[in-house]
Amino acid sequence: MTxxxxxxxxxxxxxxxxxxxxxxxxTLVLSDDRMVITYEESxxxxxxxxxxxxxxxxxxTERYFEYPVTERMPLLPRLRALVPGNNPRNLQRTHYLKALxxxxxxxxxxxxxxxxxxxxxxxHGGIGHVDIFRxxxxxxxxxxxxxxxxxxxxxxxRSGLWRFLREQVLDExxxxxADDILDIIGPTPSVGGMIPKLLVAMxxxxxxxxxxxxxxxxxxxxxxxxxxxxxxxxLSLEALCLDLHAEQDLEVPAYRYFEHQGLRFLAIQRFDQPxxxxxxxxxxxxxxxxxxxxxxxxxxxxxxxxxxxxxxxxIELKPGTRAELYHRFILAYLTGNGDLHLxxxxxxxxxxxxxxxxxxxxAPMRAWARHDLVSAIPxxxxxxxxxxxxxxxxxxxxxxxxxxxxYIIERSLEGSADYAERLADCAGINDHQxxxxxEVVRGARRAMRGR
Numbered sequence: 001m002t003x004x005x006x007x008x009x010x011x012x013x014x015x016x017x018x019x020x021x022x023x024x025x026x027t028l029v030l031s032d033d034r035m036v037i038t039y040e041e042s043x044x045x046x047x048x049x050x051x052x053x054x055x056x057x058x059x060x061t062e063r064y065f066e067y068p069v070t071e072r073m074p075l076l077p078r079l080r081a082l083v084p085g086n087n088p089r090n091l092q093r094t095h096y097l098k099a100l101x102x103x104x105x106x107x108x109x110x111x112x113x114x115x116x117x118x119x120x121x122x123x124h125g126g127i128g129h130v131d132i133f134r135x136x137x138x139x140x141x142x143x144x145x146x147x148x149x150x151x152x153x154x155x156x157x158r159s160g161l162w163r164f165l166r167e168q169v170l171d172e173x174x175x176x177x178a179d180d181i182l183d184i185i186g187p188t189p190s191v192g193g194m195i196p197k198l199l200v201a202m203x204x205x206x207x208x209x210x211x212x213x214x215x216x217x218x219x220x221x222x223x224x225x226x227x228x229x230x231x232x233x234x235l236s237l238e239a240l241c242l243d244l245h246a247e248q249d250l251e252v253p254a255y256r257y258f259e260h261q262g263l264r265f266l267a268i269q270r271f272d273q274p275x276x277x278x279x280x281x282x283x284x285x286x287x288x289x290x291x292x293x294x295x296x297x298x299x300x301x302x303x304x305x306x307x308x309x310x311x312x313x314x315i316e317l318k319p320g321t322r323a324e325l326y327h328r329f330i331l332a333y334l335t336g337n338g339d340l341h342l343x344x345x346x347x348x349x350x351x352x353x354x355x356x357x358x359x360x361x362x363a364p365m366r367a368w369a370r371h372d373l374v375s376a377i378p379x380x381x382x383x384x385x386x387x388x389x390x391x392x393x394x395x396x397x398x399x400x401x402x403x404x405x406x407y408i409i410e411r412s413l414e415g416s417a418d419y420a421e422r423l424a425d426c427a428g429i430n431d432h433q434x435x436x437x438x439e440v441v442r443g444a445r446r447a448m449r450g451r
Contacts, residue, residue, distance in 0.1 A: 233429025283342035305397030318355035336364035338373035
């Protein structure tokens with residue numbers, strides 16, 4: 001098989017360190033209507049995981065993987081996570097756009113040309129095993145880099161990063177120029193989402209608050225979240241929900257919540273490290289397999305059962321995966337997390353031994369009126385008499401027996417019984433948000449009790 005003929009638009013190379021050493025995986029060619037991935041024969045022969053789960057299956061006997069692109073989905077879905085999100089508080093996008101403007105002398109225009117440049121600038125060293133570079137020389141230079149000094153420590157008030165964060169997160173002008181920001185933040189890879197985030201390293205066990213550049217020997221890789229003022233109290237709420245999920249025997253990463261001079265942080269240990277593993281969001285997996293899925297709202301909650309049954313035909317999923325997924329949805333409903341969408345659920349591992357990743361981003365977003373959704377994954381509300389019925393049907397869709405559905409619901413109700421009271425100990429959240437969330441949670445419990 002050879003890829004369809006099309007005029008090239010952009011090219012890049014894919015490398016990975018999943019074997020323990022840097023190794024070229026493939027070449028990317030993007031045209032106006034398709035993206036073609038051409039794998040290195042040596043990489044295919046190694047049996048190592050490729051770009052994405054379904055790509056891995058599709059290229060068992062073929063060297064090429066071809067994905068049709070559209071205006072809504074201009075890149076392979078797996079690559080979307082490596083492009084800094086177009087959110088007001090995305091630190092990487094701000095940094096890279098300023099660097100691009102410094103290079104060209106004009107503000108970067110909107111469109112795929114700019115998105116591709118952002119991918120090349122920040123598409124390596126991020127979550128998962130895929131690294132994107134402009135060419136092989138750029139890859140070798142990057143892998144040969146030496147770790148730097150701590151990016152901030154206990155005396156954070158004197159550090160450039162601290163000034164940068166206060167400027168970007170708290171809107172405090174500090175007179176930082178583009179060159180200053182480049183020196184401060186360095187080649188930090190992209191992290192998506194609406195909350196400002198950085199990938200850094202910390203001491204093993206997250207015992208102190210000193211942060212180092214990613215890849216620093218002897219340190220633990222973490223995702224550092226920084227709380228923006230429009231979501232006061234969010235990170236302490238997320239920490240509480242991580243505790244609650246752990247108490248329900250669901251796997252959660254180690255974390256450390258801390259505050260310093262008006263900023264709040266949540267450091268979360270990366271679970272694709274230290275032994276590198278492929279990690280891909282459910283949205284990416286689904287959109288790679290179905291070209292009709294171009295956006296987050298193209299998948300209905302009622303579709304998940306059928307989607308997982310299809311996945312299990314080509315991927316070896318850990319036993320109990322559907323029950324664990326259901327448990328997470330029930331806890332999300334009972335804690336006020338209406339933001340459990342398909343990019344907040346990921347699969348970890350290759351096509352054999354694949355499992356749900358540990359819990360991440362379980363924050364109860366319904367505390368804020370603009371995020372007050374029963375479910376971020378849409379459902380046909382006309383089919384249901386009440387909210388509880390939505391989740392009962394979800395359990396049936398996932399193929400769970402009635403006894404298991406009831407067990408998961410009762411266990412979740414019992415484990416979250418004191419949740420409303422525990423909200424009082426969360427730092428930063430104001431009384432209005434706390435009362436709103438308590439009302440949402442109590443309503444959800446009543447609905448589930450009356451199912």
